[in-house]
Amino acid sequence: MRTRFAPSPTGPLHLGHAYSALLAQDMARAAGGAFLLRIEDIDSTRSRPAWEAQIYDDLRWLGLDWPEPVLRQSDRRAAYGAALDDLWRRELIYPCHCTRRDIAAAASAPQEGAAPAMGPDGLIYPGTCRDLLPPGYGAGPRPDGVALRLHMAPALDLAGDGLGFCDTGAGPSGQTGRIALSRARLLAEVGDVVLSRRDFPGSYHLSVVLDDAAQQISHVVRGRDLFEATAIHVVLQHLLGLPQPVWHHHALIRDAGGKRLAKRDDARAIASFRAEGATPRDIRAMVGL
Structure with a gap:
């Protein structure tokens, strides 16, 4: 099994991203497989190096790891x-x-x-x-x-x-x-x-x-959206x-009003929870893992 997480560096990762990335890694590890990271940065007008750097920082803080080099779409x-x-x-x-x-x-x-x-x-x-x-x-x-x-x-x-x-x-x-x-x-x-x-x-x-x-992704883990x-x-x-891989479309993480989280929802950004003292285990609990 080979899974991946493929964020765009256009804003901070939020709880929905954490859920998708952690689930993809958990599935790969449970099967003795590999988890990969990809940076989807073809939107040059919105992609920023600072957001890409924060993606790496947030994911490593959550306990994820991946083989290097990371594939970047702009290459x-x-x-x-x-x-x-x-x-x-x-x-x-x-x-x-x-x-x-x-x-x-x-x-x-x-x-x-x-x-x-x-x-x-x-x-x-x-x-x-x-x-x-x-x-x-x-x-x-x-x-x-x-x-x-x-x-x-x-x-x-x-x-x-x-x-x-x-x-x-x-x-x-x-x-x-x-x-x-x-x-x-x-x-x-x-x-x-x-x-x-x-x-x-x-x-x-x-x-x-x-x-x-x-x-060589065998299982695409991503949201129902x-x-x-x-x-x-x-x-x-x-x-x-x-x-053709197998797909695993998972449920979306939503706010208290039932609205799907978006990158502009900074209040639920992983970095905001980190700054408030949350632990990776806390994030797992918040997203139901």
């Missing part, structure tokens, strides 16, 4: 670019010039006042740029400085029937075990997600599947010939 541009080149040649991605305002306007137009459909990445893309290029465009170079979207329909054609994944935790509706994916739902409720941003050759969805494969994104990752793993 993986070449791997993400190679995967994008492959998808471009197969005409499974296409350039998108739409702004968020464009997408909101196009997604709302046919609804006549009804709220547009939302997916794992926000508004379902209405396909404005989907068919602007002629067949055979993949023979040319992949464009830079533009967002690239997955063409979900042909991607699902290649992936074939029987798409699904194994979850040893539980999804938002309590799903566990083998979970089948529906083509109709993927098209209607996920759509053509962004796989590369204008300012970086990759996106969360692309980088996470490539990084999990590179680190990412359950819907797993369908996207399964599709990409099929398209790129990557091994």
